[in-house]
Amino acid sequence: MIAKIAFRLPSWPTLAAFALACAPAIAQTTLFLDDFDGLAVSPLNGTPPDVTTGESWVAGPAFNADGTTNQAAGSATLAFNPVDGQVYTLEATYSGLSATAVPENDWFALGFVNGQSDVSGTSHRFITGSVTGVAWMMHRGNVTLGTNQSFLGTGQLGAGNFGLGGGGGENTAVQWALSPDPTSVDMRVVLDTTGGVGNWTATFYAKATGDAEYIEIRPTEPLLPGAVITAVGLSRSNDGVEGTVERFSLTSSGGGANASLRAILTMEEGNPRIEVAAPDLVGVDLYRSVTAQPGTWGTALATGLANGEDFIDTNAPGGKAFYILVTSGGSTP
Secondary structure, eight states: OOOEEEEEOSOGGGOSOEEEEEEOOOOOEEEEEEOOOSOTTSBSTTOOOSBOSSOOOEEOTTBBTTSBBOSSOEEEEEEOOOOTTOEEEEEEEEEEEEESSTTOOOEEEEEEEEOOOOSOSTTSSBSSTTSEEEEEEEEESOGGGSOEEEEESOOBOSSSOBSSSSOSTTOOOEEEOOSSOOSSEEEEEEEEOTTOTTOOEEEEEEEETTOSSOEEEEEEEEOOTTOOOOEEEEEEOOTTEEEEEEEEEEEEESSSTTOOOEEEEEESSOOOEEEEEOTTOSOEEEEEESSOOTTOOOSOSEEEEOTTOEEEOTTOOSEEEEEEEEETTOOOO
């Protein structure tokens, strides 16, 4: 359950003007963001993204710090362990997509994975080996030579083959395409963990870079039984594809560690009393901002507030103020 905020004023007769707007506004937290503004001559491996939880890229020689790529197979990942109660949105933009030669059908990928690697090779690109895909999608350099696909699991057929067809293993491939096929593509994988362990789901989206709206290219499906996610990232299948990574991001929102509701108070006098209504939460922290812009929430006014507990903001500013409740230990926007 998402924490709720109830506001009361201790001195109604003295209140000259009061306006309250209280509506759900789930806090969205940027966990990772990278625009790849490093040097072309520098490897991506070991560099931190622009926004990070403290992790740095673990990347093979295929990926450079400026987003360009080299003639090699491999991956670039950031360590990440999802938790229940969140909706995670993973996005990447690839530009300049093309095949290096006919009949090459190599690809770039984005996804939630298990494992990390800083070496080259086809055993490090989400299919098998040290970095295996859990919920991921790929776009080929030349779609006339093979289809774009999305996967739950590695995509293996059970006999060491990769791609479409019958058989067992983790062959969960679903084809997708955009029309016309772009040379610059935005890919998105949404991981929903609000259903709890064993009920996590993934949904896949894509669009041509510059288009306003994403297109759902694979509907919501549960992850494979026993799926384990330890990282998010990118991969390059081999030396038959050209392209540049322009942007990579991971955000979270939902009823878990960053659950929140915002309320706006406008007053000329009087101090607001905040009553916590969070029966399913152990404790919540209270923040105030006069702009509600990211990074303006400052330190908590109160921490560990329990369900039914009141807090009077004796230092409330005049005019409009924004308040937010965040599950204790969570992050403000």
